Amino acid sequence: MFQLQKEDRIILKKLICRDEKTLINFYRRYNKEIYYFIFKRINQKDKAEELTQDVFFDFIESLRDYRGECSIKNFLFSIAKNKLIDYLRKKKIKKILFSALPNNLIEGIASVILDEEMEKKELANKIKKVFDKLPNDYRIILRLKYIDGEKVKSIAQRLSLSFKAAESLLFRARKSFIKVFKSMA
Numbered sequence: 001m002f003q004l005q006k007e008d009r010i011i012l013k014k015l016i017c018r019d020e021k022t023l024i025n026f027y028r029r030y031n032k033e034i035y036y037f038i039f040k041r042i043n044q045k046d047k048a049e050e051l052t053q054d055v056f057f058d059f060i061e062s063l064r065d066y067r068g069e070c071s072i073k074n075f076l077f078s079i080a081k082n083k084l085i086d087y088l089r090k091k092k093i094k095k096i097l098f099s100a101l102p103n104n105l106i107e108g109i110a111s112v113i114l115d116e117e118m119e120k121k122e123l124a125n126k127i128k129k130v131f132d133k134l135p136n137d138y139r140i141i142l143r144l145k146y147i148d149g150e151k152v153k154s155i156a157q158r159l160s161l162s163f164k165a166a167e168s169l170l171f172r173a174r175k176s177f178i179k180v181f182k183s184m185a
Contacts, residue, residue, distance in 0.1 A: 004068045012072060016063055027056060030073065034080050041084055051087060055080045130180045138173035145170060 004012070014022035034055050039048035058079050066075055131139050144150045144158065156166035 005071070008072045009068075012063070012066070012068075015060070023060075030076055031056075034076065037077065037080055038084055042087070047087070051080075051083055055083050058083065126181070126184060130177060130184065133180050134173065134176055137169060138176050141166070141170050142173050142177060 011022060011026060015026065031052065035048055035052045038051050038055075039045065042048060042051075055076070059076050062079065066072075070078070131142070134142070141155060141159070144155045145152070150158070152166050152170065153163060155161075155170075156163045159166065161169065
């Protein structure tokens with residue numbers, strides 16, 4: 001069984017008691033490590049900084065659940081790893097939903113979101129139902145963009161819209177698709 005080092009026990013006790021100095025020192029001690037851990041996996045400075053801050057907030061919030069089964073550093077890095085996985089999963093979901101062909105879309109969502117909760121056939125039916133619930137102009141633009149693979153400029157010409165109007169319609173259609181998809185969960 002793992003036993004916390006004396007230094008970790010002292011730090012933990014002070015953190016739980018909300019000792020500001022200890023918290024600042026703890027943050028300074030691990031901030032760069034956490035940041036680089038995240039940054040080297042996503043290569044986005046702003047997002048890595050944001051996720052690093054989220055890791056420390058989650059760490060503070062989860063201290064009451066910490067049972068001392070690993071070092072404080074390992075506990076902190078496990079939070080960072082989970083935060084990173086959540087971020088990458090959401091990013092992959094967005095990419096799959098709006099940039100893949102239907103078969104890839106179905107396989108991607110089934111493997112990423114659903115973790116075998118739903119069969120591919122059920123997912124295909126759900127996507128069809130989502131499309132059926134969307135307003136006609138949203139259905140048309142989403143099919144032109146993501147099923148037919150047309151560029152926004154071509155879609156704008158085809159629908160007799162300005163480029164900006166087509167972009168705006170596509171943005172609203174995506175947003176509506178996501179909202180309807182989530183509501184059908």
